[in-house]
Amino acid sequence: MSKIKTCVSLYSLQDEYLNKRMSLEDIFKFLADNSVEGIEFLPDQMMHNSPHPSKETLAEWDRLVSTYKMKPVIADVFLNTNIYKNRELTQKECVNLLIEEIKLANRLGIRLIRLVSMVPAFVIEPLLPYAEKYNVTLALEIHAGLGFDVQKTQDFIKEMKRLNSPYVGLVIDAGIFCKRLPRVMANYCQQLLGTSQEVIDYVNNIFAQGTDPRKVILEHNGFPDDLKKLLKSEADHFFAHFADGYENEPYSILDEYMPFIKHFHFKLFEMTESCEEYSIDYKGLLQYLHEKGYEGYVSTEYEGNRWVLPGNPMEEIEQVLAHQALIRSVINELEGQEVY
Amino acid sequence: MFDNNVFLENTCKNIEEASKITGFELKTNITYYRGIPLSMVNDIRVEVDGENVPRESILCSVDGVDWFTLDEMETVTSYKWEYGEPLTVRARKDGGLAKGTHEVALDVVVRTAYIPVPLAGRKARTVEIA
Numbered sequence: 001m002s003k004i005k006t007c008v009s010l011y012s013l014q015d016e017y018l019n020k021r022m023s024l025e026d027i028f029k030f031l032a033d034n035s036v037e038g039i040e041f042l043p044d045q046m047m048h049n050s051p052h053p054s055k056e057t058l059a060e061w062d063r064l065v066s067t068y069k070m071k072p073v074i075a076d077v078f079l080n081t082n083i084y085k086n087r088e089l090t091q092k093e094c095v096n097l098l099i100e101e102i103k104l105a106n107r108l109g110i111r112l113i114r115l116v117s118m119v120p121a122f123v124i125e126p127l128l129p130y131a132e133k134y135n136v137t138l139a140l141e142i143h144a145g146l147g148f149d150v151q152k153t154q155d156f157i158k159e160m161k162r163l164n165s166p167y168v169g170l171v172i173d174a175g176i177f178c179k180r181l182p183r184v185m186a187n188y189c190q191q192l193l194g195t196s197q198e199v200i201d202y203v204n205n206i207f208a209q210g211t212d213p214r215k216v217i218l219e220h221n222g223f224p225d226d227l228k229k230l231l232k233s234e235a236d237h238f239f240a241h242f243a244d245g246y247e248n249e250p251y252s253i254l255d256e257y258m259p260f261i262k263h264f265h266f267k268l269f270e271m272t273e274s275c276e277e278y279s280i281d282y283k284g285l286l287q288y289l290h291e292k293g294y295e296g297y298v299s300t301e302y303e304g305n306r307w308v309l310p311g312n313p314m315e316e317i318e319q320v321l322a323h324q325a326l327i328r329s330v331i332n333e334l335e336g337q338e339v340y
Numbered sequence: 341m342f343d344n345n346v347f348l349e350n351t352c353k354n355i356e357e358a359s360k361i362t363g364f365e366l367k368t369n370i371t372y373y374r375g376i377p378l379s380m381v382n383d384i385r386v387e388v389d390g391e392n393v394p395r396e397s398i399l400c401s402v403d404g405v406d407w408f409t410l411d412e413m414e415t416v417t418s419y420k421w422e423y424g425e426p427l428t429v430r431a432r433k434d435g436g437l438a439k440g441t442h443e444v445a446l447d448v449v450v451r452t453a454y455i456p457v458p459l460a461g462r463k464a465r466t467v468e469i470a
Binding site for chain 2: 018020046048078085146306310
């Protein structure tokens, strides 16, 4: 019996769904056919009129879950704090929106909500009675670019520790563990937008030195002078700004948070021919989680889809299967050793 | 990044109302990976043969029933632009697009919940009006 469990985020198959090559049922069937037992679901993506879907939509959800014996593990929830152009939502408005999301998760048979990064800490305490009543845990996503060093993330963590409830925790996106910048992102920027090779080399070199663009920018209060000199076009700037959405942290950054971690997004940019993820060392990360005794889910979240050059084939299905094969085999290897 | 979602192929055509051509329309998917209320659409721009369609001539609808100008859309929170369901963008223009070939470009800009800059996408297509 494996302790670390795997699932697939339907985020991974967004282009198949958007362009109607796969319906929600096709996705359930595809995953079930490939021995995937759990899913991560974005109600705002594949359930119309969420968080208030129609009775028919809910009946269809129930049918799919039971037909394909799929466990809906977690709902990815967003908070539209900027739903109005001229102001941010108040605390009361934010809390009310999230109560509806908690009720929907409960109705869908989901016990865990991923709150998108930057959700304000002030929502947690007023939501706790609802989390308990509906048995839904709320976990803030720690995502590269909006990670542990960002004020709103720190505020949330402080409040989480103060309240110390089993219904409040964190979701970690493995994009904070990039050893290399995703090659698909650099290629897209270079070939489609015209980012220069010099700028890409500069950023690749930052990763090669064991750090990441975000830390370099923070150290220099902006782009370092030698990088500034290289930035000659809008495409160079876009790339340099976007590159700070990939972090290169040591696994040990999680040490103090392990008791609060409810779930992982195993981010996937590109499976290579040698069946590894190009940027993230999943063997190393799973080894770390195994040693820490992590017993939750890790969810394949393919994001290379947004970097496919126009005219090139979308490979969401192939990428998801290759990544699932990788992480399952690593988990089996790690946990198999304990049989003896 | 989301450019591929913008301006669906073969959707640009003139609109005929009461046997009069009153403008043209086209369809687009969202430049995001989830559905959002129409109030979170920051901007829609249509360009024909290098010229911008005036902002006030643009109308949008998610259901083909109720139509909103861009200024009106700022307060439209109960109509959701669903992921995977195209938005119809109409430009009011007497006579619509003239017969022949046009270069039509569409820009879609939406606000997200957590990324400080809006997400934009653009696609230009050569359109043949019969």
